[in-house]
């Protein structure tokens with residue numbers, strides 16, 4: 001198995017550390033309800049098909065990568081830097097890895113927005 | 116206070132040579148890790164430019180005389196052989212001069228030796244002069260740079276120097292043995 005690091009290119013799977021589902025990057029706020037923390041820590045989907053998870057390029061550039069893959073066909077559909085992901089927090093959209101704050105468009109979703 | 120004896124990372128281990136390839140230690144040089152603070156990437160690039168260098172893109176290096184700047188990871192570069200002038204306050208700087216073993220592998224068989232330890236396409240078309248990779252050398256994290264058609268620079272954590280030399284020398288001997296058949 002090989003993964004394409006957005007920075008380093010095509011690399012052997014042994015260079016990466018698997019961390020689990022992408023939702024692990026969506027940490028609830030400190031004061032979030034117990035259910036939100038329970039969900040964050042313990043509850044995961046187990047899809048037959050497309051799934052998104054976090055991989056760390058450990059023996060490489062140290063980037064966190066969101067890998068979209070198919071658990072049925074084993075195809076890797078997309079790899080992207082986690083820092084490139086947009087995140088909506090309150091009325092701002094944060095581009096992770098960049099300090100710029102952009103007021104959200106009216107009516108934009110309030111959950112984690114995907115690249 | 117104890118009298119300390121200064122030794123290089125590969126003291127007593129290098130150089131080693133086979134018919135086609137030599138592995139030696141590079142002379143001591145200052146190594147500073149440069150990680151630009153958020154939003155200061157342009158200022159860091161400008162400061163490096165003022166030193167005759169520049170910010171290296173992923174997998175690249177910039178060289179000016181004895182100084183060089185290697186891409187070393189996401190938003191990180193190693194400034195080698197020069198003091199980090201004008202970078203304080205706009206980037207996280209760490210002196211890693213003593214933290215790395217820096218080696219030089221050279222000869223017609225250098226690519227074949229590395230092919231036994233590194234899972235990358237190192238042919239010149241895919242990995243040209245000046246190209247840098249942060250990758251695994253055996254089980255070790257390493258920084259690899261192509262210096263010329265038959266020469267590479269290899270950096271591993273200083274604590275791994277003995278293992279790196281052992282692995283590389285073993286690969287060198289295996290390539291030499293195969294050539295002798």
Ligand SMILES: [Zn+2]
Pocket residue numbers: 005006007008009057060061062063
């Ligand atoms: Zn990488």
